[in-house]
Amino acid sequence: MAALSLRKSNARLPPEVNRVLYVRNLPFNISSEEMYDIFGKYGAIRQIRLGNGKDTRGTAFVVYEDIYDAKNAVDHLSGFNVANRYLIVLYYQPTKMSKKSDVKKKEEEITRLQEKYGLGSKTPSSSSSA
DSSP: OHHHHHHHHTOOOOTTOOSEEEEESOOTTOOHHHHHHHHGGGSOEEEEEEOOSTTTTTOEEEEESSHHHHHHHHHHHTTOEETTEEOEEEEOOHHHHHHHHHHHHHHHHHHHHHHHHTOOSOOTTTSOOO
């Protein structure tokens, strides 16, 4: 109902709101059907992608047909309890995702250079200056 009132008043949404949701803290044994049952209550779903790799288990991407349905799902499912786990539902932000991988690449580069030049394992972040 809230989504309908948003549509009628043509309210502006915050810039981070989009149709793609990133879900964390899912039970590892959750099925696609259960995901559709949980997220389908808030609108038509285009796609759900469950993480199945070692580092992506417990995560999923949920793509809605409509941005207002995605907003409604985030509003209602953040903190929702599934199999004694509280869901973390966020809007997918590709720039933040790529920044995380960039940081990992930079840390690997620093480690490689430290080994190459025989420096200690001190990283710039470990030396604190006020």
